[in-house]
Amino acid sequence: MFVFLKRSYVALLSVLFALLYLIPLNGRLLWQPDETRYAEISREMLQRGDWVVPHLLGLRYFEKPVAGYWINNFSQWLFGDSNFAVRFGSVFSTACSAALIFWLALMLWQSHKTALLAALIYLTSILVLSVGTYSVLDPMISLWLTAGMVASYMSLQATTFWKKCGWYALLGVACGAGFMTKGFLALAVPVIATLPIVWQQRKLKEVLCFGPLAVVVAVLVSLPWAIAIALREPDFWNYFFWVEHIQRFASEKAQHKSPFWFYLPILLLGTLPWMALLPSSLLKGWRERTTRPDLFFLLSWVIMPLFFFSLAKGKLLTYILPCMAPIALLIAAYAKDCVTNRSLRVFRVNGIINLVFGLICALTIFVLGLGLFPHYVVYGPQEYSKVALGVFAFLMWAAVGYITLRNHASFWPYAAACPLMFALCAGYLIPQQIVDTNQPQHFIADNVKTLTESATVLTNNVGIATGLAWELKRSDIIMYDVRGEVQYGLSYPDGGAQYVSEEDFPSWLMQKRKWGNTSLILQLPANNQLQDRLPTPEKTVKMGRLVLLWYQKAH
Incomplete structure (x- = not known):
């Protein structure tokens, strides 16, 4: 009877997962800039056959390492050029994280029911559901951090030399894969999260003895690609370390600046539909930190990374996704105790x-x-x-x-x-007004014939440019008067041809029209006013804040 109930719970969870995570994927257009960006980077990797150096719009793109793109590459290779394929990497990573949560809960409490509940809470929390069906790298780094924390816990519980070596090696694999997905963050978070646990359990000596093994394995995992890209692009590590890490974390010029408390309301709302259980779950972990080392481990896994991310100048709601795994486990443990004590x-x-x-x-x-x-x-x-x-x-x-x-x-x-x-x-x-501005697939589909027949396509928005490149299967989209996040790639001598300023556009257009039609797609400012200085087009198409100016080939 128990086996039957267990299988029923698994079947119900699988059906719910399909309804929440798989069926809706193709029902939403891609959002710019994130989803169109990651779709296009992987498309260009597959088209070029180059899995070492990331490119966006044919330009070097050094904001992130490469492993997250690889996951997306496999998705597009398996499922083709579809919205489902673009988002499947995030869904797959979220499913793997849920499986790790289930397994860890089983190790902690030896209860299949509690383990299934923890996975259920994780998958249905609104923050996990929103980010886990959206094409960004955060579900992937969350997977590796979850794997790293599971390996950390098991290494602290291991009682033999070889078991400890095995778990520390797996910790190194997770850290190495995380580093190749989003950089040094994957090395810092597991260390920060486990420090209070190591101190409480007085296992500093053990960590100092076995920790170097995890470091060596992490280096071995990431070293082949790290050397390969350094040989191909010598400036990669300089840019990636100083600009993408130091400046984003501490600089006053960091993007998405927000106050220290920014993540607290997001974390609370992100646990819907389990919000009421969150405060008491965290409080339970603190009150029983001495008698329940398992709860203190989970509490440290929540609080320490949350504090670390809150210190950063730049903040995005997706950054705290790794905190949701231990939160789901804490809520499951608290709910189990409430049911046992009939405290409803x-x-x-x-x-x-x-x-x-x-x-x-x-x-x-x-x-x-x-x-x-x-x-x-x-x-x-x-x-x-x-x-x-x-x-x-x-x-x-x-x-x-x-x-x-x-x-x-x-x-x-x-x-x-x-x-x-x-x-x-x-x-x-x-x-519709949001679709017209933030989901360029709709506008592109309505004008695909005009765009396909244009020898040259320009736009003043990087997100729209990546949407154009993805839909038209061409990476030669030219930036008009805006460099945005491809500024670094445009700074190379071979990238200069993919930018034209507003002042140079009239004379540049005269030359380009000799070779074919030209399409300029503009995202208008909030007042929806078109520039008066632009040359008069043969055709104008407007949809919301997007406008297409079409210039016919000069005969």
Whole structure:
């Protein structure tokens, strides 16, 4: 009977995973700049057959190492040029992280039910679900950091010399793979996260003895590519270390600057639909830090990286994704104790939060959709179906929250279904004005014939440029008056031809028109005003803040 129930839980979790993570992937257009960027880098790698040096728009692109692109390469190689393929690397990494969470929970508590609950909480937390179905490198680095922390825990528990060597070697593999995905972050976080644990368990001597093995293995994993790219591009490590690490972490000019407390509300909201369980789970880990070393390990895994990321000047919500694995484990442990002690009050509070959250979101979409606030026009007059679908999705969230309150909150695990309808409908809820600005696939598809027949294509936005390159399968998109994140690649002598300034554009266009048609795609400023100084085109197509200017070949 137990085996049957265990298999039923696994089957239900697999179905939920497919509904949340796989089915919706092709139902959303790619977002710029992130998704179009990572789609195009991998497409160019496969096209060039060069798996060593990353390129974007045919230019050197040294913001990240290469392993994350490799995962995306395999996805595109398996599934072709589709939105599903672009996002599958993130989904695969998230699934692997969930599997590690399940396995670690099993090692910690010897309970399949608690282990499945931990994986369920992880996969249905809104931050994990949002980032895990979005094409960025964070799910991949989160996978390697999770693997590293699992290896760290097992190495501290190992009782024989060879077992310790094996786990420290696996820690080195995880750190090396993480380093090749997102750089030195993968080396720093496991060390920072385990310091309090090593101190508490008085295992500093052991770490000093076996730690060098992990370092050697990490070096061996990353060394072949590190040498290869240094030989091909001698400036890579200088740029990657000083600009992408030192300046991003500490410089006053760092991108995405935010206050120290930036991640606290994100972490709280990111645990929906399990929000009510988070504070008590963290408090339990602190109160029982002496009697429950397993909980202190998980608590340190949350707090230390969170503090580290909060110190950085530049912050993005995706950066704290690695903290969600230990949070899911802590919540599962706390929920298990609550059920054992028949303390269901926190589950009732959680159900109320989901009920209220769903109702507020549904009401907000309804009010904005009706245009009751003229200064905040989100949906157009022809988008009532999107408004209705959005209201329905969040009413379903609220309905599930209400169901979890029934029978003295005994149905609390059903909270996992709260985001289900939203995940399935998300791609069809996006207002057209956001689609026109942030999802260039729609605009490109409407003008694909004109763009395909153009010998030269330019744009003033890097995200749109990568979308054009991805859709048109050409990397020679030229930047018009904006360098953005490809500034470094444009600084090389062989990259100068892929940029033209506003002042030089008229004379440059006269020459280019001798060779064929030219298309200029502009993302207009907030006032939607087109520059008066541009040469008059033969055709103009406007959609929201995107405009296509088409110049015919001069005969």
